[in-house]
Amino acid sequence: MAARDTFLGWVGKDVTAKDGNLVFEEFEPKRWEETDVDIEVSHCGMCGSDIHTLSGGWHKAEYPYVVGHEIVGRAIRVGSKVTHIKVGDRVGVGAQSDSCGDCEFCNSDNETVCDKFVQTFDSTHLNGDRAQGGYADHARVPGAFVINLNPYPNIPSELLAPMLCGGITTFTPLKKYGAGPGKKVGIIGLGGLGHFGVMWAKALGADEVVVISRSKSKEADAKALGADRVIATNDEPDWPTKYGSSLDIIVNTADSPTMPFTDYLRLLRPLGTLVQVGAPDGNMPAWNGSPLFMKNRSIAGSLIGTRVDIREMLQLANDKGVKTWANPFPMAKVNDAIKAFNRSEARYRIVLINEKHAQKI
Structure with missing residues (x-):
């Protein structure tokens, strides 16, 4: 042999x-x-x-x-x-x-x-x-x-x-769920995945690209990548209400078991979709179903x-x-x-x- x-x-x-x-x-x-x-x-x-x-x-x-x-x-x-x-x-x-x-x-x-x-x-x-x-x-x-x-x-x-x-993980859901002209897109987390998400959403022609992050420490980077604004969840206690029902598509790159998943859903417009791409070591956080079914929002997953x-x-x-x-x-x-x-x-x-x-x- x-x-x-x-x-x-x-x-x-x-x-x-x-x-x-x-x-x-x-x-x-x-x-x-x-x-x-x-x-x-x-x-x-x-x-x-x-x-x-x-x-x-x-x-x-x-x-x-x-x-x-x-x-x-x-x-x-x-x-x-x-x-x-x-x-x-x-x-x-x-x-x-x-x-x-x-x-x-x-x-x-x-x-x-x-x-x-x-x-x-x-x-x-x-x-x-x-x-x-x-x-x-x-x-x-x-x-x-x-x-x-x-x-x-x-x-x-x-x-x-x-x-x-890293690139294809965020491109695929943005393309599949219609990021482009007439759509407002949220990217949760500005890291290796999230920075691609911002650039793809902008290149696909989305009307607005919003980064959702815990703080504004990366705001300059987010805007240099093409984001229109940043929602800082630790700095604005009323963010789920203030920005509620404002986004058509959210790509969630976060994988923390303590992330505020229910509040992320509240950012979606009626009929909007949140796509989970971040993969935690353990379980996803518990979340309340009311924001999902009251506005016919959807949760999806996407792999590469x-x-x-x-x-x-x-x-x-x-x-x-x-x-x-x-x-x-x-x-x-x-x-x-x-x-x-x-x-x-x-x-x-x-x-x-x-x-x-x-x-x-």
């Missing part, structure tokens, strides 16, 4: 990895199949999901991990059954790396809800091998979920990588986006000049980057740059 390939990457071996204790060593990618693409990783965004996984926040950790699912790089090996990628192309991979490809959801471009959803890391490929991510020199990914990035020349790789998870969504988002960014607020770190200093992330210093997305590969793309 032929020996398995090995790649080099930053491996989380125990719970201390969440504090910045990854180890650079060999790991095994999935076994090569002619449906795969090998990527020479040049950039990888740091997502909150990475830290949740390394800490075991969402479920019991299954070390070792190579995390990272905002991957950009150069295709260096392309399986014979992959037709949309060629060697040398700039390519990207987001948080999903495979699905069954044959169910009703996959056949209707809704592959994110396929029962055989495969995450780019912290998951198992359809062939039974462990999925590993992009904090590495190379990544091997099923080609069907590798995005050809050549059509988006106006987006530098450093700014594009975080769009592949499909390949169709990703391409539409990237075209919008390419055409409208949407730019991630990126905080770059050399990938060799990934442990310093994790520590900065844990200190909430991202402002607003940390991007790891693999300097030995970045100049080739």
